[in-house]
Amino acid sequence: MRIEVFELEREQSTWENLVKYNLAESGVQPMRVGDLLLDDLREERLGYPQTNGSVKLRKRISNLYPGADVDQVMVTNGTAEANYVSVWNLVEPQDEVVMMLPNYMQIWGIARSLGAEVKPWSLQQVDGRWAPDLEELEGLISDRTRLIALCNPNNPTGAVLTQDEMGAICKLAGRVGAWILSDEVYQGAELSGQTTPSFYGRYDRLLVNCGLSKAYGLPGLRIGWTVGPPEKIAQLWSYKDYTTIGPGILSDRLARAALEPTRRQKILERTREIIRSQLPIIQDWAKQHGELFSMIPPRAGAIVYLKYDLAVNSSVLCRRVRDEKSVLIVPGDHFGMDHFVRIGYGGEPDTLRKGLSLFSEVLESAT
Ligand SMILES: Cc1ncc(COP(=O)(O)O)c(C=O)c1O
Secondary structure (H helix, E strand, C coil): CCCCCCHHHHHHHHHCCCCCEECCCCCCCCCCHHHHCCHHHHHCCCCCCCCCCCHHHHHHHHCCCCCCCHHHEEEEEHHHHHHHHHHHHHCCCCCEEEEEECCCCHHHHHHHHCCCEEEEEEEEEECCEEEECHHHHHHHCCCCEEEEEEECCCCCCCCCCCHHHHHHHHHHHHHHCCEEEEECCCCCCECCCCCCCCCCCCCCCEEEEEECCCCCCCHHHCEEEEECCHHHHHHHHHHHCCCCCCCCHHHHHHHHHHCCHHHHHHHHHHHHHHHHHHHHHHHHHHHHCCCCEEECCCCECCEEEEEECCCCCHHHHHHHHHHHHCEECEEHHHHCCCCEEEEECCCCHHHHHHHHHHHHHHHHHHC
16 A cells, blocks of 8 residues: 655654744644643553543543434544544545545545545635535535545634535435545634534434544644444444554543533633634734735634735745744645645744744745
């Protein structure tokens, strides 16, 4: 099996701990262990965990999806493992996968490595929002479509689908019996405070993948999950025997604490407070550049996706900013779209301000 380079992750993994100003992160400032620390954690034995996640953790997760039971949940090492195992299980060579773009390109790379044909399906800028082109989707699906992969709220645009759009997508998937994989890792990080509705419960052949890395500010726990029909979840668990076996036991315990309903609310409020107070920093900064940037403000997530009007390739621009100013931002090229940059605004405000002002210096010399 040959796998293409996952550009965004390779670049971030290589540089995020070396640069001074990391504006490539798509989550908020991570929480501290002390925010979750439990007195009895000292007594926890460092044995193997229940490999699909403890029943208590799966119960807390299943409670987030009305009608779901613990046997419909598999806990994974991050949303990344949930995505990996799901696609590995679902997709065979010669299958077609339709994937919402722009998007986090993990599913793209895995499906292609498995020999599937991956067809891009675009979000379009319509009436001040990023909207799915449903006619395009209709034209893309066929009897060979095994999977429709989408990300809602979306990385990198921060767009959120309407309930009508979600219904239409399910209907189209149902026509050809395709699975839907809905990556909902940014759910809970809405600027409006209105939780993005899940695809869960709208369609039978559905996997919802999610995790604690973004809206919860807990990426270091590496806890994610898949929710789906019990038979499919049982199958996925047997695939997971070949990947990481189970989550770390401390992560399982801390995730359980994070998802205790009152604490969960507080964590999500913290995230929303950060993104609400910091979005204006980047909006004001973009405005100072006049016509250079255009942006549809995100509905959710700690990232903005900015289109820039300069005759320079996005990877070239971001490399300059990184090498000359020690600022990491993500080029639109990593989402298959040149002349865009993705900037994370959920980190420390001072880092954000300083990183942006250094980016401005590069822009001035590039115009
Ligand atoms: C849409 C999406 N899915 C999955 C992941 C991976 O998340 P995790 O850290 O939970 O593995 C990311 C990370 O940026 C993401 O943006």
